[in-house]
Amino acid sequence: MELNANWLARLAEYHPSRPAVYWRGRWVSYGELFQRAQRAAQSLAGLGIQKGDRVGVLSLNHLGxxxxxxxAPLLGFIPTLLNHRLSQAELEGLLEYTRPRALFYGEEFADLARRLYPLAASLESLQTLSPGPLSPDQAGLEDPALILFTGGTTGLPxxxxxxxxxxxVNAFQTCLSWGLQKDDACIVATPMFHAALNALATPLLYLGGxxxxxxxxxxxxxxxxxxxxRVSLLFLVPTMFQMLAQHPGFASANLQSVRWAISGGAPCPAPVREAFRAKRVRFKQGYGLTECGVNCFTVELDEAEQFPESVGRPMPHLWARLVDGNGQENPQRGELWLCGPVVMAGYYNRPADTAEALVEQEGRTWLRTGDLAERDEDGRYFIVGRAKEMFISGGENVYPIEIERALYDHPAVLECAVVGVPDARWGEVGLAAVVxxxxxxxEELRGFLKSRLAGYKVPKHFLFVPELPKSGPGKILKGALAARFKGEHA
Structure with a gap:
């Protein structure tokens, strides 16, 4: 089977003048976008970049x-997208790990980039460097297109x-299953070094949006x-949706053009969904992960509103199974495993980690997501937490996401995260960090939860904080909370 990795060239032929990307006050057409991609490839060729070379990027969201x-498909190099929120030491570790042949930066990171890589150049220079010849080879389906770093909370990503x-496959099945239209528009506000490129940006460009x-x-x-x-699709993580809903301008904002909003990265709290529903914005919950490309489930809007905690059913070209702690398939509950053409090739130069994540069974390669999920009798999936986040209190399994959902129902709670911490009597108990x-x-929060949850699920400790630690894409870093407070509350 052969697919065209250089599909932007076709779209530049089909509708060269159609607006493609809005960047710093002006629209870049499909024809111009492809010309800029060609010129960037020629600039890299002039630097001697060849197939398989890594090319690092350190920037805020940028046309680059x-x-x-x-x-990338014109030359065969691998864009390697760095989290600009990491420390210099962490970035040095990632550069040592991936050894890029070039590093390009946004202007905010010029000094840092040059400290990391003395020959680093600005993203703007992609259009001005001395050009070199392009290879006639076409990128193949198994060739690496990107290196995206996982949002690990400990150690090197x-x-x-x-x-x-x-x-x-992610692009065309997102267009099909999510019902994208060529007149749709979205704002890329989540970090482009992470999943923002794959979630809606490139599927929408694939369609001509x-x-x-x-x-x-x-x-x-x-x-x-x-x-x-006239933006029609909203894709943000829950923290960002919450910031919109809390903004003074939200009440008077005109959102009539929005067909639907989808939350990714973590379950969106019910009060936030209700705030958008009051503005007549239809809402659904997404699920995906870097290693699986990134939109894994689909749900119709009517069903999403009837079952707001569900992520729906697997995409057409994806298989899902739930596996218990003994490695046996369980039709109702277990760790979510995924299989299909959107699964990654593996982790770059990490064979042991790859072997742990990718499991060969019955002629298929399954990705162990590390997420716990439930499936109802109609085939709908519900994400109930991370396997590593579950803790055992007095012999009972406790899933933090269930407690967090209940906490978000309290009108005083803006954000929260629950982790398990050691306890001399119960083994582990819950600690709720609350903004x-x-x-x-x-005591009021504890009483509120006791009316909704079993006693063993109610956190023993409550910690009121001004903000919660978050990763670059906006996910709450529960590992950082657990590491910080395990000793204090042991």
């Missing part, structure tokens, strides 16, 4: 991400090798752009 994304088959790049998330600008550009909207005591 797309230039490199579409230049692993680089997931994303093959072209993953990008292509419009993508608006927001360099750094700003709720006021985001709300203004939704109205100004408040208004004053409330630990």
């Amino acid at each position: 991400y797309l230039e490199l994304y579409f230049a 692993k680089g997931a090798l994303i093959p072209y088959r993953q990008l292509l 419009r993508v608006i790049i927001q360099e750094k998330f700003d709720p006021a600008e985001y709300l203004r752009w939704v109205e100004e550009h 408040l909207k208004s004053p409330v005591s630990a």
Whole structure:
């Protein structure tokens, strides 16, 4: 089977003048976007970049991400996207790990990039460096298209090798299963070094839609752009949806152009969904992970509103199974395993980690997601937490996500995260870290939860904090919370 990894060239032929990407106050057409990708590839060829070489990127959201994304199949290099929120020491570790042949930066990171890599150049220079000849070879389905780093909370992040088959299958089945339309527009506000490229940006470009790049998330600008550009699809992580709902301009914001909103990265709290529903924005829950490309489930809007905690059913070209602690398939509950053409090739230069994540069974390669899920009798899936987050209190399994959902129902709770910490009597108990909207005591929250949950699920400890630690994509870093407070509350 052969698929065209260089599909932007076709779209540039079909509709060269159609607006593709909004960047710093102007629209870049499909024809110009492909020209810029070609010029970027020629600039890299002039630097001696060859097939298989890694090319690092350290930047806020930038048009250069797309230039490199579409230049890659023209030359065969591998864009290696770095989390700009990491420390210099952490970034040095990632550069030592991946050994890129070039590093390009956004202007905010010029000094840091040059300390990391003295020959680093700006993303703008992709259009001006001395050009070299392009290879006539076409990228194959199994060739690596990207290295995306997993959002690990301890140790060096692993680089997931994303093959072209993953990008292509994710694009066309997202268009099909999510009902994307060529007139749709979305704002890319989540970090482009992570899943933002694959979630909606490239599927929408694959269809001929419009993508608006927001360099750094700003709720006021985001709300203004939704109205100004007639944005029809919203993709954000729960923290960002919450920031929109809390913004003073949200009540008067015109969201009439929005067909639906989808939350990724973690379950979206019910009060946030309700805030958007009050604005007549239909809401659904997504699920995906870097290693599986990234939209794994689909759900119709009517069903999403009837079952708001469900992520729906697997995409057409994806198989799912639930596996218990003994490695046996369980039809109702277990660790979620996924299989299909959107599964990564493995972790770059990490054979042991690859062997742990990818399991060969019955002629298929399964990805162990590490997420616990339930499946109802109609085949709907519900994500109930991370396997590593579950803790055992007095012999009972406790799933933090269940407690967090209950906490979010309290009007004083803005954000929360629950982790298990050691306890001399019960083995482990819950610790709830809470960011408040208004004053409330630990005893009041404890009583609120006791009316909704079994006693062993109610956290023993409540910690009120001004903010929760978050990763670059906006996920709450529960590992950091657990590491910080295990000793204190042991």
